[in-house]
Amino acid sequence: MRLNSSIKEVKGIGDKTAGLFLKINIETIRDLISYFPRTYVQFPEIKRPDEVVEGETAAVIGQIRQTPIVKRVRSMQITVTSIVGMGKRLELVWFRLPYIKNSLHPGENYVFYGKVQHKNGRFVMEQPAIYTPEKYEAMEHLLLPVYTLPKGLSNQLMLKAERSVLEEEHLFRDYLPTELREKHQLCEYNYAIKQIHFPDDMETLIEARKRLVFDELFLFILNLQYQKEKKEKEKNQFSFQSDDFVEQLIEKLPYKLTNAQLRALSEVRADMRSDYVMQRLIQGDVGSGKTIIAFLAMADTAHNGCQSAIMAPTEVLARQHYESFQSMCEIFGLDFPVILITGSMTAKQKKLAYQEILDHPDALIIGTHALIQEKVIYQNLALVITDEQHRFGVKQRETFSEKGTKPHILVMSATPIPRTLAIILYGDLDISVVDEVPAKRLPIKNCVVDTRYRPKAYQFIEKEVAAGHQAYVICPLVEESENMEAENVTDYAKRLKEELPDTIEIGLLHGQMKPA
Incomplete structure (x- = not known):
């Protein structure tokens, strides 16, 4: 079985199940192995039916007294039996699993693992896993992986698929030299992959995670360094006036900008008038006033006869920017057209928006991913702003920037990133930090309660x-x-x-x- 083989080569995975795996972007054996558990559950100690409480996930031992009954409710087959301990009965229910009846033999002891619920005055465990006491004791205290899965794809099926693939002795060739692994005390890659899915204990899980975290950061920084070395500073092809247009707009604002806002805006304006194309990140908490900086930069661009565009991660935020920018243009008496493009607009609405973009070389354009579609043709696009960059990949940013003649790039993020980490994450960008909150803004209060x-x-x-x-x-x-x-x-x-x-x-x- 090769890493690039389809997951349909795994026993038990047909076209329908493969469609469910596709919902979580798993198409190949490599994708399957690289889809790690989100958490782990440790098998608990075995209890008797009288020891369990409502809501707990428990392992309960009991003897089957009689052959399970299979009922038919509408078109569904329901298998029912029960076990008793110290006078307390626990009802066991399986939906659409009639074969369970033949798996449970009267007089035999079994361990049932699942969540205990209280329904109609009875303690019930639905869809419990079944083990012999010997098999469960061998697994007791092991860490069971739990995956984030779409509806219709069970954790049990995921475990079976992962186990089937991980039986191969060596799936990957470890690219790290032995001396480097020894220096950083890192385990071998194949061992790490197997232990992250099916850890022997907490110690091996931590060891596996350490190796995989190292790989993720190492490859990320390596790729970033490659991109930086490949990329050269591009010449600024736009000529912006050095006048007091933006200062006049600032004076008309009904509030004062903070020093941090003024500093960030000054850096943006200086970049757009420098010899090279701007590549800048503005990082500031929610409510620090990044949007007004974006508007003033876009107004400055329009004043110089060029188009600007801001791409938001959601339609709600895009419409919010659209209404806000329209309002500000009215307040400032600006005659710059504000154009909105989103995915939910009708074909007719989009066609009108595309024509407006062609007709107005000084437009302020706002939208979602729809802005990078092929049908959108810009006229003299000089400034591109992506709002909440962590929702966009570098590829989308590059696609957007290619829509113009090497436009200036401004990225805005509210994610609180320490400056050193920001330099690593956004290595190709200069950084402005808006670290002041506008005056009279009420503080946000948070509290954690049960x-x-x-x-x-x-x-x-x-x-x-x-x-x-x-x-x-x-x-x-x-x-x-x-x-x-x-x-x-x-x-x-x-x-x-x-x-x-x-x-x-x-x-x-x-x-x-x-x-x-």
Whole structure:
């Protein structure tokens, strides 16, 4: 089995299952091996049915007294049996697995591993894994890998596929010389790959992770160094006036810019008037005022008869910039056209936007990834801004910059990056840091509380909404997942509707929704 072979060569993976793997970008054997676990679960000590509690993931031993029953509910086959310990019964349920009936023999002891739930007055374990006591004891205290998987792809199938592939003795040729591995106390690469998926213990897991982290950073920095050596400073082909246009705009602002904003803006303007094309990163916390710097830089570009474009990671943010920039142009009395392009726009709307870009060489253009599509033809594009750079790859940035005659590049990020790390991550960019917060801005308060605090939080939300304010709740998942125990948007919205008065409107917003 070769690393570039299709995963369909793995036993048990057909076209349908391969389609599920494709959702997490796994197409080849190499992709499969390189998809690492997100966490690990340690097999717990065996308990009796009377020792388990609701909500825990447990290993329960018990004797099967009678042959399991297979029921048919609608079109689904459900296999049911139970085990008893000290008078406490634990019901075991499997959906769509009728063959389980033949795997469990009356009079035999088995270990059942799964999550214990309390339903209709009974303790229930659904879809538990089944082991003989001897097999479970051999696995007890081992670290079981858990993967982030799409709906329809079980962790059990992932484990089986990984095991099947990792049976090969040497999959990779280790590119690191032995002396270098010994110097940095790094394990061999094939050993690291096997241990990251199926660690013998915590010590070997840490050893494997250390090697893989080293590789990731080493290859990243090596590639960055290669890009830096390959890249030469490009000549600035745009001629910008040195006048007081931007200073006049700043005087019209209803607030004062901070020294950090003025410093960053000054560096951007100096770059655009230098002999070489600008390549700059502006890093500042949310609320530090990066957007006004972007607008003033774009207005400066338009004042000099050139186009500028800003690409946001989401349509929501793109529309926010569009409305904000239109408003500022009106306030400042600027006659520069502001054009929006997003993926959800109709073909007719996009066609009109493309024509506007052709007709106005001094336009301020705002959008999402739609800005780098082939159909967009720019006129004298001199400045390209990518907002929240961590959501864009270097390739997208380069594709965008190629839309103009080597335009100036400005990257804005709110990710708090220490300066030394920023130099590594953005080695090809000069860096400006906006490290001051505008005056009179209220501080953001954060606190961590457990679930017992939720009733108070609901009361607080009710009080704020009554005062005419809004509140939002962020969940890590869109819908329930069998691979992760966390709140999801769909179910939590229903719970909020039950907890809060009917007068409060509960909205739902997530990335899987279709654009309006």
